[in-house]
Structures are given as C-alpha cells and as structure tokens.
Amino acid sequence: MAVIDRKKLILEAAAKSFSLYGYKATTMDQVAKLANVGKGTIYTFFKTKEELFEEIINSLIAEIRYEVESVMNESASVLENVNRVLSRVHVFRESHQLTIKLIQEERDMGTQTVIEAMQRVEQSIIQYMKGIIQKAIDKGEIKTCNPEVTAFVMLKMYFSLVNDWQRNHPPLKKEEIAKLFELYLLKGLLT
Amino acid sequence: MAVIDRKKLILEAAAKSFSLYGYKATTMDQVAKLANVGKGTIYTFFKTKEELFEEIINSLIAEIRYEVESVMNESASVLENVNRVLSRVHVFRESHQLTIKLIQEERDMGTQTVIEAMQRVEQSIIQYMKGIIQKAIDKGEIKTCNPEVTAFVMLKMYFSLVNDWQRNHPPLKKEEIAKLFELYLLKGLLT
DNA sequence: AAATGACCAATTTAGTATTTTAGTCAGTCG
DNA sequence: CGACTGACTAAAATACTAAATTGGTCATTT
Known part of the structure; x- marks a missing residue:
C-alpha cells in the first residue's frame, strides 16, 4: 500500500525503544521521533503509554x-x-x-x-x-x-x-x- | 549473677527493635536506649551494626x-x-x-x-x-x-x-x- | 577496667527549584 | 475535510541543597 502504516511504525519504534531502554526510560517523544510520527498520532492508536x-x-x-x-x-x-x-x-x-x-x-x-x-x-x-x-x-x-x-x-x-x-x-x-x-x-x- | 549481662540486654533490645522497625529503621542509639546502655558499650561486643x-x-x-x-x-x-x-x-x-x-x-x-x-x-x-x-x-x-x-x-x-x-x-x-x-x-x- | 555519651564524618532526609514527560488540542496541510 | 502534527500544560520526576540523623570513636567518668 502507498500510504504509510503509521500504527506499524509506532509499534516497531516502541518495541525498539522498550528493548533498548526499558519501560520507564522510554518516552513518548522518543517513540514518536523514532517512528517519524507526531506524538499526537500515537494517541490516535493507543490510549496511554x-x-x-x-x-x-x-x-x-x-x-x-x-x-x-x-x-x-x-x-x-x-x-x-x-x-x-x-x-x-x-x-x-x-x-x-x-x-x-x-x-x-x-x-x-x-x-x-x-x-x-x-x-x-x-x-x-x-x-x-x-x-x-x-x-x-x-x-x-x-x-x-x-x-x-x-x-x-x-x-x-x-x-x-x-x-x-x-x-x-x-x-x-x-x-x-x-x-x-x-x-x-x-x-x-x-x- | 549480680552484674548485669549487658551483651544479653543489647541482643534483646536489638531483637525487639529489628522486629518492630526492621533493619534500616533501627538505629544504634535506639538499641542503646532500649537496652539501658551507653552506645559505646554496644561496640565492645559487636564491631558493627x-x-x-x-x-x-x-x-x-x-x-x-x-x-x-x-x-x-x-x-x-x-x-x-x-x-x-x-x-x-x-x-x-x-x-x-x-x-x-x-x-x-x-x-x-x-x-x-x-x-x-x-x-x-x-x-x-x-x-x-x-x-x-x-x-x-x-x-x-x-x-x-x-x-x-x-x-x-x-x-x-x-x-x-x-x-x-x-x-x-x-x-x-x-x-x-x-x-x-x-x-x-x-x-x-x-x- | 568497664562503661559512657559528646562528638564527628558521612550518609540520609526534607524541602524546593528545575526539568521532564504523558497526554491534549488548536491549528496545519494534503 | 480529516488525518496528522507539535507547541502547550499539568503533573510527575529529578537535581540540588540545607538540615538532620546515624554509625562509629574515644576522651572522660565511674
């Protein structure tokens, strides 16, 4: 598909960050940046961290x-x-x-x-x-x-x-x- | 015996305090007071806490x-x-x-x-x-x-x-x- | 000689200023 | 229009510092 699957990007970025830094040390800003996505976008897919x-x-x-x-x-x-x-x-x-x-x-x-x-x-x-x-x-x-x-x-x-x-x-x-x-x-x- | 067994007093006081407050929250001053003994006396029987x-x-x-x-x-x-x-x-x-x-x-x-x-x-x-x-x-x-x-x-x-x-x-x-x-x-x- | 408690260095705690962060939402852009 | 964004905020975490506490010592007393 031509449109980017943002949910997948976010999940991949989050998995990477949790693996690298653990739960506490992973910030939503970090996940957003890693996923090349605005932070707000994360919250359209997931209610909370x-x-x-x-x-x-x-x-x-x-x-x-x-x-x-x-x-x-x-x-x-x-x-x-x-x-x-x-x-x-x-x-x-x-x-x-x-x-x-x-x-x-x-x-x-x-x-x-x-x-x-x-x-x-x-x-x-x-x-x-x-x-x-x-x-x-x-x-x-x-x-x-x-x-x-x-x-x-x-x-x-x-x-x-x-x-x-x-x-x-x-x-x-x-x-x-x-x-x-x-x-x-x-x-x-x-x- | 007429002389007080200070070591025993200290051990009893320490046991009581450790039971009541745990290890960290027990202070040597407290043990000394509970045992009716000078703090220095504890250190003649025990090197450290x-x-x-x-x-x-x-x-x-x-x-x-x-x-x-x-x-x-x-x-x-x-x-x-x-x-x-x-x-x-x-x-x-x-x-x-x-x-x-x-x-x-x-x-x-x-x-x-x-x-x-x-x-x-x-x-x-x-x-x-x-x-x-x-x-x-x-x-x-x-x-x-x-x-x-x-x-x-x-x-x-x-x-x-x-x-x-x-x-x-x-x-x-x-x-x-x-x-x-x-x-x-x-x-x-x-x- | 045995016991003590004032004393000290070192650590812990409490209080506070500063920074960071999860989550929101008004606004941008395709 | 609507998916997407990132500046913004309240709340939480952190860093900093002053004050208090604590483990351990030792000169003095008993």
Whole structure:
C-alpha cells in the first residue's frame, strides 16, 4: 500500500525503544521521533503509554508461543516436550533483547507495570503448558492431575533450577535439569 | 549473677527493635536506649551494626531449627517429615515478628543486608532438610539422589505453592499441598 | 577496667527549584 | 475535510541543597 502504516511504525519504534531502554526510560517523544510520527498520532492508536506497552507484550507472548510451537513434537513424550518447551523459553528469555531489559528493570527498579507484564507472560506460558499436560493425561501417558497446578510447578521448578540454584552453586547443564525433571516429577523419589 | 549481662540486654533490645522497625529503621542509639546502655558499650561486643544483626539472625536460625526439630519424628516417613518441617517453617515465618518484618523489608525496600540474611536463613533450612533426605536415602526409603538439590527443589516448590500460587488462585490447603508433594516428588506422574 | 555519651564524618532526609514527560488540542496541510 | 502534527500544560520526576540523623570513636567518668 502507498500510504504509510503509521500504527506499524509506532509499534516497531516502541518495541525498539522498550528493548533498548526499558519501560520507564522510554518516552513518548522518543517513540514518536523514532517512528517519524507526531506524538499526537500515537494517541490516535493507543490510549496511554501503558496500552502501547501492553500491545508490545502481546506480540512478545505471540513470539514466545511461536518459538515454543516450533520445538513441540506431537509424537514425542511429555517429558521430552516439557523439557523442550522450558528450555526454549529459557533460551529465549536470555537472548531476546526486550525480555533481557524487562527482567533487568523488574529486578533493579521494580517498575510495577513491568512486574505485571512479566506475570502476564508467565501466565501465558503456564496456560500453554497446561494444554500439553492435559493432552498427556488424555493419552494416559501420565496420571490424572490438575494440569494447571502441574504446569505451574514445572515452570517454577525449572526457573528455580536455572536461576536460583546458581546463586550458590555451579550452574546445572541442560541434560542435568532434564534428568532432575525426570526423577522428581515423572518417576518420583520412592523406591 | 549480680552484674548485669549487658551483651544479653543489647541482643534483646536489638531483637525487639529489628522486629518492630526492621533493619534500616533501627538505629544504634535506639538499641542503646532500649537496652539501658551507653552506645559505646554496644561496640565492645559487636564491631558493627551489621555484626549485631547477624547475631540476631543466628538466633533466628537456631530458633527455627528448634521449632523444626520439635515436629520431626524419626520413625515417620520422609514425606511426613518433609511436610511437617516445611509446614512448620511456613507457619513460623508467618507468625514470627522478626521474619514478618524482614520479609516485608526485603520485598518493599530491597535492603541488601536483609536480602543476604534471608538467604542465609533459607540456606540453613536447606542444609537441615538435606540431612533428613540423606537419612531417607541411607534407609533405602527413597532413591539415590543429590540430597542438596532435592532439598532445594522441595523448599522452592513449597514456597511457590504457598506464596506464588495464591497470587492468581485461591490458596491451597495444607493437605492439598501434602498431596501435591506426594504426587509430584514421591510417586511421580508416570502411569 | 568497664562503661559512657559528646562528638564527628558521612550518609540520609526534607524541602524546593528545575526539568521532564504523558497526554491534549488548536491549528496545519494534503 | 480529516488525518496528522507539535507547541502547550499539568503533573510527575529529578537535581540540588540545607538540615538532620546515624554509625562509629574515644576522651572522660565511674
């Protein structure tokens, strides 16, 4: 199309700025300048800065979902799939500019808007895993259980192992984490 | 004894003040006044404010260990004991003035000294649970596994379930948590 | 010798001036 | 006409500074 898609320009500029400077340090003037657009134009598409940010987070969630779907394999076992999904999420979080910046802002400044956004991202991952687990239950691959609690526990355990454990210990390799998941969650500790 | 035990007075005053106002808002003048002692006297027993605080945390750790030991039962199963210990730790954290205040200060102000102290408390709980798990392994009650990672995973899972889960869901009852522990960690999900 | 509190340097806080920013809207331009 | 703009404003954040507080010391007292 001949006319410029201003909304798209704004979203691209905002994504770039949030990735580079985080939520707080990104100004609407900056986004307008980056998008080559008058500031008022932003407000014809987005009611507030927060709404603009939420749209960016929606894209982020979609991107993660796409990434995760690309490694899923219907015919593989639950364990295999859960490990692939979590590992992919983890790699994504550590390589994607926007998530890196937001995790940092959440930790260092505790910006409320950012905290809420990251929780929304986490929730969406849990919802996605919930689906995987429900399928495994239906197939009879694993025991009947609350799929949401199970997804929640898996995500928390994964992030504990990759983030918190290395605060006091050498980091665990990907295969080690997979082994731990298998032992704790699937086989169980009982002899 | 006829002479007043000034060190004890200081420790009691400090414990009271830290419980009431937290670490940052407690001043050495205040502790001195509360203990009916000259400020200089504090410095004959403790090099710095931080050292005084660390002694208080040591008492806290000892107190938790005592609480935990009182509910342990050598002849009960690992599951039973782990659940008792974690539940006791949780109840303690929610009822003990000092821990309440410090958890709050950690969350709201992010005081570095407090963050480090709470991590030390957590570490000591993990070390204690490590012992329980090692015994269960020796008895052949559970599979061979790294007892420290196992203790770590158990504590993290417990705190996730009692603290994070209720951010978006109705809180889980103590028996529900026990059931989840049994399912996820002991029996495993595999059919 | 043990204990004290006035004292000091350094940090924190409170108060205020200045700047920045989210959001608006009268006016421009295609 | 209507999409678009950027100067404008009220509110919020920041920078600055003076005043107060605090951790720690040490000469003096008990």
